[in-house]
Amino acid sequence: MKMRAITIFCLFLLGVPAHAQTDPRFADLEKRAAALPRLESVVVSRNGSIVYERGPVARPTNIKSASKTIISALVGIAIDRGLLQSPDQKIASLLSTDLPKDPDPRINEITIGDLLTMRAGLERTSGANYGSWISSANWVRNALARPFVDEPGGRMLYSTGNTHLLSAVLTKVSGKSTLALAEEWLAEPLGLRIASWDRDKQGIYLGGNNMAVSPRALVKFGELYRNRGDAGGVRILPETWIDASWSPVTESFFTGHGYGYGWFATELAGQQVRYAWGHGGQMLYVVPSAGLTVAMTSKIDGYQRGTGYVEELHALLGEAIIPAVMSDQSLTQ
Secondary structure, X not given: OHHHHHXXXXXXXXXXXXXXXXXXXXXHHHHHHHOOOOEEEEEEEEOOEEEEEEOOOOOOEEOHHHHHHHHHHHHHHHHHOOOOOOOOOEOOOOOHHHOOOOOOHHHHHOEHHHHHOOOOOEOOOOHHHHHHHHOOOOHHHHHHOOOEOOOOOOOOOOOHHHHHHHHHHHHHHHOOOHHHHHHHHXXXXXXXXXXXXOEOOOOOEOOOOOEEEOHHHHHHHHHHHXXXXXXXXXXXXXXXXXXXXXXXXXXXXXXXXXXXXXXXEEEEOOEEEEEEEEOOOEEEEEEHHHOEEEEEEEOOXXXXXXXXXXXXXXHHHHHHHHHHHXXXXXXXX
């Protein structure tokens, strides 16, 4: 007993709860997770209670583009509070001081909803263009000055520039930094902490990248959506915003999965799944029909696209987590 107590204490210090190592219900999950060397942490919450944790779950980690989903929530709150009109509101007048000289007339047609769904039509700032974008003197102006490669409201062109423009819009209409809004509107009522977040040279927080929160904090954010915008009896987000965010209006060229307001949509193990996705395998899954919210974080260094790693994380959810909780009635209470 003494040795077991020492072992449990050591696991606690490492951020690895003992039940992650001993609970037979999660034996397959533990085995499969251990076989993924890039995987750093997993947190599984069922009906509001954490039932499995693995790795440094309390340590802040860079969630990369999963922060785009947090930007989406802030936009929804800003609309609910009357700071913004609706997803159909045009952005040109809000960012008029950063528009290029003699702009393409189509820039006047871009809406908040176009930015949320990655359908602005502007050339991407992500992928091969990311380095030149963040090296520019003004990220907002650089994103707005890019040529149109499609019409506003056209196909999905995944671009961090879109969500950075949303960060600039939020700062403009509120008179506060996006970090201050995130702390006031989300972090404080949900009981989570944003440990760090990059800014551009003008002080605008990077909409959609390089935000650090812990896996447990990420689960708290996901629970807000699973609970239809309610947090302990306090209304944070309108239910209509949850529905709109989870309703795909386009789809990813890379995966074929649907995409709404910052959330991807797919089906795993016969269940409808909504997920946020950050570079290198920073994942937040919500499976409403199973009462599930799951966070996974991964090592970023050395990660290469096209290796199938994210598909392995999807499989971990669909083949090990969902079946485990759906088959065990003790996890449904």
